[in-house]
Structures are given as C-alpha cells and as structure tokens.
Amino acid sequence: EVQLVESGGGLVQPGGSLRLSCATSGFTFRSYGMSWVRQAPGKGLEWVASILQDGNKKYYLDSVKGRFTISRDNAKNSLFLQMNSLSVEDTGLYYCARGSPNWGSDYWGQGILVTVSS
Amino acid sequence: SYELTQPPSVSVSPGQTASITCSGDKLGDTFACWYQQRPGQSPVLVLYQDNKRPSGIPDRFSGSNSGNTATLTISGTQTTDEADYYCQVWANNTVVFGGGTKVTVL
Numbered sequence A: 001e002v003q004l005v006e007s008g009g010g011l012v013q014p015g016g017s018l019r020l021s022c023a024t025s026g027f028t029f030r031s032y033g034m035s036w037v038r039q040a041p042g043k044g045l046e047w048v049a050s051i052l053q054d055g056n057k058k059y060y061l062d063s064v065k066g067r068f069t070i071s072r073d074n075a076k077n078s079l080f081l082q083m084n085s086l087s088v089e090d091t092g093l094y095y096c097a098r099g100s101p102n103w104g105s106d107y108w109g110q111g112i113l114v115t116v117s118s
Numbered sequence B: 001s002y003e004l005t006q007p008p009s010v011s012v013s014p015g016q017t018a019s020i021t022c023s024g025d026k027l028g029d030t031f032a033c034w035y036q037q038r039p040g041q042s043p044v045l046v047l048y049q050d051n052k053r054p055s056g057i058p059d060r061f062s063g064s065n066s067g068n069t070a071t072l073t074i075s076g077t078q079t080t081d082e083a084d085y086y087c088q089v090w091a092n093n094t095v096v097f098g099g100g101t102k103v104t105v106l
Helices: none
Strands: A003-007 A010-012 A018-025 A034-039 A045-051 A058-060 A068-073 A078-083 A092-098 A112-116 B009-012 B018-023 B032-037 B044-047 B061-066 B069-074 B083-091 B094-097 B101-105
Touching (some): A003 A092, A018 A092, A018 A112, A034 A068, A034 A078, A034 B094, A045 A068, A045 A078, A045 B083, A045 B094, B018 B032, B018 B083, B032 B069, B044 B061, B069 B083
Parallel strands (some): B009 B101
Antiparallel strands (some): A034 A045, A034 A092, A045 A058, A068 A078, A092 A112, B018 B069, B032 B044, B032 B083, B061 B069, B083 B101
C-alpha cells in the first residue's frame, strides 16, 4: 500500500523557518517525481515545488523561489521542503504528492498544517 | 504566467450529467489532469492525460481537451460525486491548477 506521511508543520512567526518531511512507503521512491502542494484555509490548491526522480531537476512557484528548497533522500524514501523567510501568505495545509509534475499526482498524503502568525 | 479558469460552481441532479470546463490559452496543446477533493479529504486524481482514468476511478468520469478548453464529464452523477474539482497542467516548467469547481448534487 502506497503511503505518504507529512510531518514538521506547526506555528511559526513571520520571518521564521520550518522543514517539512514526507516519509513514503509501498512503492519504489527513487522511480517517481514528487511535489509539494498547499491549500490555504478555504481556498484552492496551489502548487509549491516539484523534484524529479534523481533530484537534479527542481521546479518552484515564483513566490517561493529563493525562500523554499525541495530535496529528497532516495536512500530513506523521503521528501523534504525547507521553508525560510515565511510570511502569513504561506499559511496552509501542505500536501506531499507522488508523480512527475507533467503527468499528475496519483497519491497524496493527508497534509500537514503550517501556520505563520505573530 | 499561465492561467486556468474554471466555473466556481456546477449543480446537477442525481443520475444526470455534469460537465466541468477548464479554460486556458492553447490548453489542447498539452495534457490536462483532474482531481476530486471531498470536504476534509486529500485530492484524488480522477483523470490524467486528458481522458485516462487511474485504477479504481469509475468509468462515469471521462474527459476531453481541445482548443482552449478541457472538460471533465461525470455521467450518471451520484451523491458521492459532490466535491471540489480541479484541473491541472504543466506549463512553462510550472504546475498550474485551476481555481476549482464545486459540484453540488441536488
């Protein structure tokens, strides 16, 4: 069974940092591209970043470029999102999702809440 | 930046057909996929590559993509299909989601 489990969220002040993790199991992690997608309370889905299988190609939403870094550890079947210089606009539920960005994401985690507030 | 436009809401009677559109410049030149998100749940991929259904998705979900419009069609709509639906494409090295359409079955 494919499983994606996010962790590392929480409450942080504006300007602060968080590192999200996504532990995966049930599939060959190194064979899949992975993405982070967020959803502000009561709003739609917003893509944040994607990384291809070997980790050499990374893509970002313009508003997070230079602040967020997506990475992966294929030996540990894990995906990460380092988030720096957080602003209130980054508040939302962050999902880890499996799949290359041009093909769609066929499995999603349950999401982890990130709240940026003073 | 590339934009996708969806109607905010669609209403349909049980057993009838619901059509949800997604509009974008030359959308038909690329593949679109669609997600269903029920309240309080994670998104579920219901169509990829315009009209392919992942394993476990009922065949009442179908899709098309031509010109500037992609369409998700739900035939024989059931109450369990009530959800938000999002289209998505890969454009200019970014993932773009439509704003979402709330489908109400009444």
